[in-house]
Amino acid sequence: MALINQKKWEDGHTLTCKFLDGDDFQKGKVKEKADIWLDHANLKIEFVNDGDAEIRISFQADAGSWSAIGNDCLVSSYFPTYQPTMNFGWLRDDTDDREYERVVVHEFGHALGCIHEFQSPTENLDWNTDAVYASFPAHQTTGARLISTRTFCRSIHRMGSARPSST
Amino acid sequence: MNSIMLYQFDGSLFKDGKGTPLNTQLSDQHKTMIAQMYPKTP
The missing domain is CATH 3.40.390.10 (Collagenase (Catalytic Domain))
Known part of the structure; x- marks a missing residue:
């Protein structure tokens, strides 16, 4: 935490x-x-x-x-x-x-x-960055490619909707 | 990772393919940590 x-x-x-x-x-x-x-x-x-x-x-x-x-x-x-x-x-x-x-x-x-845990400086989640990028619409990832993968992964509020997919 | 502060992520987003679980409760570890952050007996 x-x-x-x-x-x-x-x-x-x-x-x-x-x-x-x-x-x-x-x-x-x-x-x-x-x-x-x-x-x-x-x-x-x-x-x-x-x-x-x-x-x-x-x-x-x-x-x-x-x-x-x-x-x-x-x-x-x-x-x-x-x-x-x-x-x-x-x-x-x-x-x-x-x-x-x-x-x-x-x-x-x-x-x-x-x-969020995935924003923590000590998190050790081993992201598949290609899959993470692919989950965003193309226009949002064009700029993101220019910054570090780790920074990008920590800033993915949008992707990690807290709403469960099943309910 | 058992953390209420972690979203449920699909396994396809990780190299190990495992994803993160749906956490629904405050873990004992977090109870201990928040007690350290806001100690009742300073």
Whole structure:
């Protein structure tokens, strides 16, 4: 697991969270699964209904599931204060519990400062680079060929959609 | 690699053809690591 030091929260920090949309079922599931990290870290989460919040959660910003990395959510040029810092694009009332857990724990991992394993400086995934390039549309790989394969592989957010292919 | 922070990648993208698993839970190793990053008793 890799965590970006500059994006960490102060130890003991209370993260304020607010839902920008979503129904009671969705909100309840996210609260339950976010707590899985908090059982092990010296951080707290406080869900607020009004006012400012550091982590602003939507279920309908777009089709993806994503989050700001750690305290990046405070940078208003990245995340204007009226916009979400975390989105769950496919978690719905009929989504099963295991999928809620997988996605919410992953996104809250980002909110605590964790990056993807394949972006870690110590990752040792042995990419088949030709296959990786081939998985992108041609116009996206023309420029990428000019940079190092490893850098390119670490920047492949788009290819690694967190959405499972089977559900 | 058992990590909630790793996407499930198809085996065809790797030289060994094995791919990465679908991880659905926080591993014991990650629980230990996050406890080191945000220690309860500094």
